[in-house]
Amino acid sequence: MTELTERIERLAIQDGTIITAYHALSFVRSSDVSEPVPAVYKPSLCVIAQGAKQVLLGPESYFYDPGSYLVASVHLPITGQVIDASPEKPYLSLQLQFEMDQILDIIQQPYFTENTGHKSHRALVIGQMSNSLHEAILRLIRLLDTPEDLPALAPYAVREILYRMLQTEQGNTIRNFALLGSRAQRIVPVIEQINREYTEPMRVDNLAKAAGMSTSSFFSCFKEVTAMTPLQYQKRLRLTEARRLLLATMSDATSVAYQVGYESATQFNREYARLFGQPPIRDVRRFLGMNPQ
Structure with missing residues (x-):
């Protein structure tokens, strides 16, 4: 992990999410542990180079660190929390987004052989990193040193990463979301x-x-x-977007409630407080370090 850590740290010099020269690849840096943060994962592979993170999907908790990887096979509203980070050893991770068509193209090739790993229908899985997957990821990141090569070579590097990912113990689960008719x-x-x-x-x-x-x-x-459930899923999408809008625009809670699909501001306030621990305005003030009163 030494090279992966050094390369991410060199490019991610400030805390936050950094979009790289390759559109589907981003880095995350955090110099401290975080509070639980709601987000929506797109289909993606997430790998930690340094530190650790906990992800909540509904009532389930997932932990991963540099020895493992996380894959989301569909759009998922989650809550993520960095649980191991410091200014001396910041949390460093990468996220590579992909399309299911890319997975389907690989598994339809005559050279692809299905592994015998466990198959699950859950769209979020944790697997153990393999050396071959690790090396494939490094090959993509090294291309960032020569951005003029990205258009020609990055698609092949990504294809290798996805192929290696499908060869790990969780490959059957990921494959299951691409197989037509499953x-x-x-x-x-x-x-x-x-x-x-x-x-x-x-x-x-x-x-x-x-x-x-x-x-x-x-x-x-x-x-x-x-x-x-479908209703819980939709509710999480609405409330996650509402929080993003409140933080980004400082709009009043009622207008944001209607904007994300609620017909009742009272119901919005109640469900927002249930998910985030406080009513909308108090939550935003606390997050921004303002007086919550």
Whole structure:
């Protein structure tokens, strides 16, 4: 991990998220442990070079560090918390976003052989880093030293990373979300629809029809994939975006509530406080270091 740590630290000189010259690759640096922060993961591979992080998906908790990796196979509203970091040894990580079409293209090749690892329908998995995956990631990051080579070589480096990822113990689970017709794959376009239309009223029976399932089967499969019911999933999307808007624009809570799809400001305030621990304005003031009163 020494080279990976040094390269990320050299490029991520300040705390926060740094978008690299390759659009799908970003770095994160934190010089201190953080409070739980809500976010929405896109399909991506996340690797820690230094430090550790805890991710909450619904009621489930996931821990990973430099010996492991995290993969999100669909859009997932999560809560992340850096739990190991200091100014002397800051938390350093990378996130590589990918498309399921890239996964499908690899697994359809005649040279691809399915491993015998465990298969799960959960869209968030933790796996153990392999040397081959680690080396493939380094090859992509080294290309940042010669940005003129990125258009020609980065796609091949990313393809190798995804291939190596699919060869790890969690490869079957990731593969399951790309296989046309699988239960998990039938949920993917519905999740994408909810992400596009999260402000709109939602009818589970219409979503089930879009997935080609009965309502009960869809409900069960959706929860199996996301660890949440469809309504809980939509609620997390709305509240996560509401918090982002409140912090970015300092708008009043009522207007933000309507903007993310709530019809009742009272219900918004109640559900926001339940998720974030305080009502909207007090939460924003606390986050920004202002007097919460």
